[in-house]
Amino acid sequence: LWALLTPLLALLDRIALLSAPPEALEAVADRLDHVAERCGPAVATYSNPAKTLAGELADALPVIWTEGTSAGPAGRRFAAALAELAGRPALVAELPEALAEHSALLAGPLAASADPEDFFRDRVEEAPALHARVVLLRDRPIGGLTAAPAARDLALGHDTPISELEPEEGDALVTLAELIATTDFAAVYLALASGA
Template identity: 50%
Template sequence: MSPLEAGRMLDDTLLDDPAALQRADRQHALLALAGAGARIRTAVRLAEEAGLASLRPEGRPRTVLVAGHGSGLVAAEVLAAVAVPSCQVVPLGPSEATPGAPDSLAAGLVWQLPGWAGPLDLLVVGSDAGVGSGLVRLAEQAYARGCAIAVIAPAGSPLAEAALQVRALLLPFVASAVEPGEQPDDEPDLPAEDPGALWAYLAPLIALADRIGAAQLPVGSLQAAADRLDEVAVRCRPDAAAYLNPAKGLAAQLSGTVPLVWADGPVPNAAATRFAGMLADRAGLPALPGPLPRTLTAHRGMFVGHLGGGADPDDFFRDRVDEPEPLQLQVVLLRHTPGRPADADPGFAVSRARRLADAHDVRLTEFTSTLDDPLQALAELTGPTDFAAVYLGLAR
């Protein structure tokens, strides 16, 4: 069996064997996802104790810049989706890496503050480990420019210590209560990210944005999102049968496919970015995320190529014994329809997406949240897709 074939095979029996899943999950990713709701509650409490509750802002910032990488940038995308129109949110990823970094690639990353950033703007710097001289230098640069600064980092970390020097508001990053377990050593300087880190970043970031008027959310939105994540964890738990577990069902559908993750709305777009990242990190599977209707033209060519469901299924000359089954497209459509039932008029973009998939015999799976609260909707969309990415990685 070739490595390509082995990488695409799915062990269906593993998905319905909770004990086997537990043995396979040597990094305890499923437990980490199940604890996401608890991390939100802890993060909100610690943020209030750290000074957020007593913060008296004089006005909302012109721009909120959110610097980090991985889940920290996805959290910035979520904030951009829920921010008030008068406040711009700019995710700030690393611009380069310093060669020959002593510890790891992450320690050598470099960030650059935009030239226009100044006293009217807020910089939020986030790191799950609280290390990296690049983020420290960015905070120092922002301090010299007169920016307001907030830092999300573990207490006692180098970045937390630097926050004191630049008079930043320090919001603790809540680490997972689950032991990380066995870590692969194939890429020691690029370890797999904690799968629950998104909400550990997002909780203090959203709480801060809500406090300063950069986002307007329902009262108790973060706590309600935590409750939603708890509910998802119950539905997607390892001992729930595959035919009742939406995450296991999606994992089985994704095996042997090239996923196209399409989003209908700003919150689903952030969830699509998150899902593609989780598939790459946890299942080693490349996926193409993007918003509708742009993806209809950007991805159209793949439907008529070799990946389309109807691409020469009866090719007489194909060797069915020696060749593996061809890869197929799989569309995962994430939707947010606040205040409307999922089967209401879907609009042009969703209707066209369904017709495109149907015309080319490509399977399309939809996940829709009808909740008004965007954070609860995010929890409903990212919860099962996060679990699906982990299940797929374990079963492969």
């Protein structure tokens, strides 16, 4: 993705449609190198955010909630990567609208608490029921207000597990690159684990 996108960003900067000077592209490259070091295949699962996220999504329906400038496009890209690479559908919505759009979903049969008999399920012979898992991708919220506490309360109130990814500090292009790279790694690991 970034090998194709970098020349386009340089071109858009040159014709003044977008601000992506060489320093910004170098910062993106540095951040992508950092993500590759943290999320690479040789890094153990417990310290690898992409492997951890893939493990958490193994038997779940991803419900991706985004907050902030860079998180929206990264969330849509993550849903596309999950579908394309791992064959997994995912739902995406931006906060705070996601709270109203997905509250019925979290209260329905996809909620973790929807099947009280799951405790007695034969773990060897019976496949687990599909339950929703919220993935909260956060960047700096627009206007400084955040809906993340309400999102956590809604998910946990319906016994729905939640995973959170938040990039390190940086400008919008750098944080977008970090979120996309981390979630791309997670989609690939999920595809490998599921044999897709």
